[in-house]
Amino acid sequence: MEPKNERLLVVDNDASNLDTLARRLERYGFAVDRASSGGEALRHLDKTQVDLVLLNHHMPEPTGMEVLRRLRATHTSSELPVIMVTALNDTGTVVEALNIGANDYVTKPLDFEVALARIRAQLSRRAAEHELHHRDQRDAMAARGSNDGLWDWNLESNEIYYSRRWKGMLGCSDDEIDNSPAEWFSRIHPDDSNRVQHDLEAAISGSSDSFENEHRLQHKDLSWRWVLSRGKAIRTESGEPLRLAGSQTDVTESKIADPLTNLPNRNLFAERVANALAKSGREARYEFAVLLLDLDRFKVINDSLGRLIGDELLVGIARRLRGIDQKFAAMPARLSGDEFAILMDDVVGLYHVKKAAAWVQQSLAAPFSLEGRDVFCSVSIGIVLGPGDARTVEDILRDAETAMHRAKTLGGGRFEIFDNEMRKQAVARLELETDLRTSLAKGDFEVYYQPKVDLDNGHILGFEALVRWNHPRRGLTLPGEFIAVAEETGLIVPLGRFVLEQACHQLGAWQKEFPRVPPISMSVNVSFRQFRDTHLCENVERVLLEAGVDAGSLRIELTESVLMEDSAGAAQVLDRLKGIGVGLKIDDFGTGYSSLSYLCRLPFDTLKVDRSFVQDMAEGRDGLEIVKTVLALAAGLRLTVVAEGVETKEQAEQLRRLGCHYAQGFYFSRPVEAEAARRLLAGDPLPIEEAVH
Numbered sequence: 001m002e003p004k005n006e007r008l009l010v011v012d013n014d015a016s017n018l019d020t021l022a023r024r025l026e027r028y029g030f031a032v033d034r035a036s037s038g039g040e041a042l043r044h045l046d047k048t049q050v051d052l053v054l055l056n057h058h059m060p061e062p063t064g065m066e067v068l069r070r071l072r073a074t075h076t077s078s079e080l081p082v083i084m085v086t087a088l089n090d091t092g093t094v095v096e097a098l099n100i101g102a103n104d105y106v107t108k109p110l111d112f113e114v115a116l117a118r119i120r121a122q123l124s125r126r127a128a129e130h131e132l133h134h135r136d137q138r139d140a141m142a143a144r145g146s147n148d149g150l151w152d153w154n155l156e157s158n159e160i161y162y163s164r165r166w167k168g169m170l171g172c173s174d175d176e177i178d179n180s181p182a183e184w185f186s187r188i189h190p191d192d193s194n195r196v197q198h199d200l201e202a203a204i205s206g207s208s209d210s211f212e213n214e215h216r217l218q219h220k221d222l223s224w225r226w227v228l229s230r231g232k233a234i235r236t237e238s239g240e241p242l243r244l245a246g247s248q249t250d251v252t253e254s255k256i257a258d259p260l261t262n263l264p265n266r267n268l269f270a271e272r273v274a275n276a277l278a279k280s281g282r283e284a285r286y287e288f289a290v291l292l293l294d295l296d297r298f299k300v301i302n303d304s305l306g307r308l309i310g311d312e313l314l315v316g317i318a319r320r321l322r323g324i325d326q327k328f329a330a331m332p333a334r335l336s337g338d339e340f341a342i343l344m345d346d347v348v349g350l351y352h353v354k355k356a357a358a359w360v361q362q363s364l365a366a367p368f369s370l371e372g373r374d375v376f377c378s379v380s381i382g383i384v385l386g387p388g389d390a391r392t393v394e395d396i397l398r399d400a401e402t403a404m405h406r407a408k409t410l411g412g413g414r415f416e417i418f419d420n421e422m423r424k425q426a427v428a429r430l431e432l433e434t435d436l437r438t439s440l441a442k443g444d445f446e447v448y449y450q451p452k453v454d455l456d457n458g459h460i461l462g463f464e465a466l467v468r469w470n471h472p473r474r475g476l477t478l479p480g481e482f483i484a485v486a487e488e489t490g491l492i493v494p495l496g497r498f499v500l501e502q503a504c505h506q507l508g509a510w511q512k513e514f515p516r517v518p519p520i521s522m523s524v525n526v527s528f529r530q531f532r533d534t535h536l537c538e539n540v541e542r543v544l545l546e547a548g549v550d551a552g553s554l555r556i557e558l559t560e561s562v563l564m565e566d567s568a569g570a571a572q573v574l575d576r577l578k579g580i581g582v583g584l585k586i587d588d589f590g591t592g593y594s595s596l597s598y599l600c601r602l603p604f605d606t607l608k609v610d611r612s613f614v615q616d617m618a619e620g621r622d623g624l625e626i627v628k629t630v631l632a633l634a635a636g637l638r639l640t641v642v643a644e645g646v647e648t649k650e651q652a653e654q655l656r657r658l659g660c661h662y663a664q665g666f667y668f669s670r671p672v673e674a675e676a677a678r679r680l681l682a683g684d685p686l687p688i689e690e691a692v693h
């Protein structure tokens, strides 16, 4: 299809050349304006918008070059393509014109086919760029346009003309790169070269309309630059490819820099770590370190102060991290979200790395002033010394993450150095997670029951449901070994639902078999992660209904950490549960940080004194005083107290004397399987009655 309505300006002081060329172009459907001098051309362009200028170089003042120079002061090469018409073999002029900003050139005597092909190539390039402009990239493209390098591959002679700017992008001067295709192709990153070749072949063969490819080229300083190369094949009338010509833009910045903070991004960081790994393979004594930084509580800042302030904080952090470059010759980067990393090249001992980590923490410790408020932040840092056993960049980042998580688990605001022990633990943890999933699907979990006893008469008042894992290889496994992982992975939600259902159905059965007043109760542990599950309350209601159990016989046990995590949300859920009629207990009381104000405000009815205090009650030990205090406190707040972990007759007696009426512990019974628990109920009261009295 011939181009229609595209307006060209042909500038030539030779009237007959001008006329012939203009007429031929008009026959191809172009609208052609004519100018017989440089001055006329400039005046014309002032008033009229044209799509391309065909500019004769050899003219009296102003010369073609002069016109080009003035034009480029007002129009970029992507806004207004200019094709220079030069004398044959006048390479000096061609190069100068290209450097000033000509988009292409044709030589005299004019080969009309060639001129036509080049005009079309420029017009379609301009059209493509205009499309990009519409996509809001006007500024970026305009800035780039004038910076483009040019290349022009003569397929017949197999030579490529590279513009000075093209060579400059790779740090080379004009005479350092000759016309051979190898100058380009041998510099392409091995991972990209197949793609480039494929796209070039497609453009030459005509199977694709044009060539467009982003790839890495090696700079003279051996670093990699990302370039966007675009071109078009120029063909004979019969479609034979003659040349492939186009432009090259350096897009390294957008490929390797994080747009928010302008720090190197994950791509560049990974590339540098890969270099460090490769270097450590070559040089036995070379060591490097990767520090992975994660902000503690960034989410809270983002949620409470808004994303804009969150972004500002990230920018502020990046600014401070840049200082590490001079201090420790290290490279900071932003990997994602609130995750930053630092690569220390050529480290001299662990001491050096620790000093750098301490420097990071110190430099982030001062408050950030964001929109008039002081915001504090701290980071957890995971450190990997390379190369160690790591083989790939992914290995290193994964190990750094393991160490960083350790730092978080230990309270945040600190750094941890990865060691093999951590790797073993990480692997074990991963196995545990996989096993948990499979076992959940297979039903390898079981609920055990530990009785709660009335210290006055040994009667069983209820049970606490405690989950057990019949691990396919390890056998019976206690919650201490898997609850934390189940919480982290969210698997606690389906697991907790299983325990709740199991325990309530069991309770329903026992209440029928052993009717009592008040009926036997059941306590179920719920961890903070389940507490965030929006379906918790609905589930409780549904399960109670299905099991035919009164809400009043179900008690939910929560540790104080639930309240610490999110007191407002927690209070709401507690109120709903209370509304359903379920009893609420604080478990392990005294080990957390719950304040008295929580106790007063929240609808708890029972405290469970942690077993560490019960076991520390022997004469003269602190435990006794603590238990007394808790009992006094509970009495004041009208809360029932249950003592946990009663292992001896003395402890049971002492508790009863202190006025504690209820207890659990190995002394009465260990947690047991349902059938064994049923037998305890059948033999109730427990034979401990005498012992306690």
Ligand code: C2E
Binding pocket: 450, 465, 466, 467, 478, 479, 480, 483, 492, 496, 499, 525, 526, 527, 557, 587, 588, 611, 644, 645, 646, 647, 664, 665, 666, 667, 671
């Ligand atoms: P917990 O809720 O405080 O449960 C009491 C723990 O103390 C149980 O450990 C129990 O076996 C143990 N125990 C009871 N009497 C004595 C005693 O006289 N001496 C000693 N040394 N220990 C005693 P277990 O079953 O290993 O459970 C540990 C923790 O795991 C529980 O502490 C609870 O926080 C959690 N857990 C257990 N089952 C579940 C569950 O279904 N869901 C959730 N979210 N957590 C659970």
Ligand code: MG
Binding pocket: 464, 525, 557, 587
């Ligand atoms: Mg409990």
Ligand code: MG
Binding pocket: 587, 588, 608, 610, 611, 644
């Ligand atoms: Mg407890």
